[in-house]
Amino acid sequence: MTAHSYFDLHVHSTDGSDDAGGTVEGYCKWVEARRKSGYHIDGFVLTEHRRYVADIDYTALAEQYGVTILRGIEVETDVGHVLVYGINDDFLARFDLSDIALPYAEVFSAAEESGGIAVGAHAGRPRIGLVEHVGERGVSLETVGIIEALNGGSSDYENGRSFDLAEEHGLLTVGGSDAHFVSALGRCLTEFDTVVTSNEELVTALRGGEFRPVRVEDTREGATRKELPSAAHIPATSGQGDLGGDAIELDESAIGQEVHVGSLEVTLHTIAEYCEALEEVNPLYTDAEWAEREGPYGSIIAPPGILNTARLRPGPDPQIRFGDQSFMAGSRLETFEPIRPGDTIEAFTQVKEVYEKTGRSGRMVFVVRRTRYQNQDGVDVAATEGSMVLRKVKALDG
Amino acid sequence: MTSQHNPLEQRFFDDVNLGDEFEELQEPTTEHVLQFMGRTGRRGEDDPGADRFTDLTTARSQGLERPIVPGNMSMAMITRLVTDWMGPLGHIIQLDVSYRRPVLHGDRIRSVALVTDAEVAPRVHLDLSLENERGERPLQGTAIVTLPTRS
Incomplete structure (x- = not known):
């Protein structure tokens, strides 16, 4: 055998x-x-x-x-x-x-x-x-x-x-x-x-x-093997761009430079609004009485996603000359301390990294920004990383 | 976009096993997207790229078949799956997602989470994904959460 x-x-x-x-x-x-x-x-x-x-x-x-x-x-x-x-x-x-x-x-x-x-x-x-x-x-x-x-x-x-x-x-x-x-x-x-x-x-x-x-x-022992796929199925996404080309132009001095980009006032009202938009019913965020009695923090806290509602300036611009469209490629959220009603959260952003790769849509440039969120006591409560992809696209007919 | 888990029901570390899978079915419509964007301040004159999230012509001019769901909303969908499953005393330590394909308005989305490590209390590691009816996974990611123990 x-x-x-x-x-x-x-x-x-x-x-x-x-x-x-x-x-x-x-x-x-x-x-x-x-x-x-x-x-x-x-x-x-x-x-x-x-x-x-x-x-x-x-x-x-x-x-x-x-x-x-x-x-x-x-x-x-x-x-x-x-x-x-x-x-x-x-x-x-x-x-x-x-x-x-x-x-x-x-x-x-x-x-x-x-x-x-x-x-x-x-x-x-x-x-x-x-x-x-x-x-x-x-x-x-x-x-x-x-x-x-x-x-x-x-x-x-x-x-x-x-x-x-x-x-x-x-x-x-x-x-x-x-x-x-x-x-x-x-x-x-x-x-x-x-x-x-x-x-x-x-x-x-x-x-x-x-x-x-x-x-x-x-x-698995005794398994009957399934047929391998044939191309007689519906096609997936079509190709868009090229795989290579000239070096990407950018301002490298913008990388690693952290700047203050805005702040977010967190109140019971803004927490309630956010929860309503997302149909969030977790009592830790929505029920003051329950949160005080049963919750681990002694009061209502804000869902970490509330940081997404902050109107922030974009921060340092690496001035990349590539592509005609940008998309979110990835998001990371790290939480360190609870965000409470009454907190004023200050946000500081830096361009962490710029790199390129190829995918189904051809050549892509990725810009990774890291934002640190600090409360009024100088304590970091969370950090986010967002990766934007820049690419060239072709319009679809019709 | 209803939840299949009761967020008031607490999940405990002791009851979680590697390989456990949980899911929610969601179908984000144009109405859902408009509501999300309005509530989270995403829509407006300071965000000219936002039209691809709501307008068919703009979406098609950018090579998209239909308007797409904003990345933040996809992330909110998968986050809610996790928070509903955990219960009120669960806590997300880290959530990391990668957007691999667009989620289109009207897609039938299966939000899936799968336990990949639950050895050391109170931390549980999860793999996350959104799967559409075409068998694609537009979003994939991981989360690390903590759950209370029964003892």
């Missing part, structure tokens, strides 16, 4: 990916829990965005949970994202990993020459997967041998396009969850017909070709 092993080949963590919420220990605990439910997951590969994180030692975690933790990277190329396994100094010396438009053919060749192997990530996604580039630009697949066709973050249609490409061009296929959050790990996996315990063995197994993409449900 063949000794199969099951690996999630595409995982992002808070140790190296700006948009991930899953910790490596959280992933290990999740694997442990999935095993208790009868699923088979041997390990996972950390493939952080544009960063090879080699300086964190996961040995203790791996031993504690009995999970094999391997490392690769997800880089961005002129034909979309590419997963590289078996990374070494030779490969790292050849590229600036922060570049969002690396030459794809060189990435695939360099991985092979340096003892590793490259895989076209989420091949069916618009802009950042191979399918569109092969179909629209006639990109050559000469250096490409494997694509990720079963991707946990892609729609069935997108995955179906990947399988179609693989069949048409004789490519091998793998599965990966593309997990950014703990509970996503293992949704899609790769089944190897051999035992894998190290980065070197992973490369050997991928070069050997004895593997296939599976869903986590398929790893």
Whole structure:
């Protein structure tokens, strides 16, 4: 009987990916829990965005949970994202990993020459997967041998396009969850017909070709495998912009400079108004008598979301000249102390970071602002981080 | 946008297990969005980009199929799922969300939270997501909350 092993080949963590919420220990605990439910997951590969994180030692975690933790990277190329396994100094010396438009053919060749192997990530996604580039630009697949066709973050249609490409061009296929959050790990996996315990063995197994993409449900003993997706579904979002271009112009002196951007007077009335707008009925925020008698703070407090109602000035402007549209990309709220009626909250904002990456809509620039909220006693009560994405868009007809 | 959890009902750390999942179904309409924006001061002459949240023509000129739900409102939807589940003595330590696709007016949204760690009292870690009827997850995130213990 063949000794199969099951690996999630595409995982992002808070140790190296700006948009991930899953910790490596959280992933290990999740694997442990999935095993208790009868699923088979041997390990996972950390493939952080544009960063090879080699300086964190996961040995203790791996031993504690009995999970094999391997490392690769997800880089961005002129034909979309590419997963590289078996990374070494030779490969790292050849590229600036922060570049969002690396030459794809060189990435695939360099991985092979340096003892590793490259895989076209989420091949069916618009802009950042191979399918569109092969179909629209006639990109050559000469250096490409494997694509990720079963991707946990892609729609069935997108995955179906990947399988179609693989069949048409004789490519091998793998599965990966593309997990950014703990509970996503293992949704899609790769089944190897051999035992894998190290980065070197992973490369050997991928070069050997004895593997296939599976869903986590398929790893249960006696499971009947579901059909893999076809492209005969409704298409998801269409591509919008380009993947590369000139360097972004910005005023770097604005980064890290904290300024006062406004204040918020919190009263029983403003708390009541906010609760009404959100149909909030938690008595901690709405019932003075209950809050005094039963609540942990001795009085009504404000829901933390009330900070969103503050009319704040935008703060330092890094003057980025890119794109014609901005969207919220992420929000973080950290609470430290309760906000009470009668508080005057002062807000201080700084631009924490500016960076770029590519996604379904093409090239994007992210601006991360951190705002600190301080009460009249000089105590920080909360902090928020907001990430805005700037991009170029095409209008839809009609 | 009604809640399926009674926020007066207190949840205790002792009763929470890894893998527990809870959800609410929501369908944010144009009326809901207008109400949210009006109440939270999002609408007005100081916010020219706000039209894409309410106006079809503006939304389509920006490559969107329909007007979209503001990110703050999506965050409020997922926050409310958590606060309703926790009960009044629960406390959100940190809530972190990533907006991966737009939520469109009229989307049928399933707000889902899943317990990913409940080993060390009183902290509970949650994965959060909004899922639409097309099988997409427009919002994903995490929360760390504290719950009271029974002892």
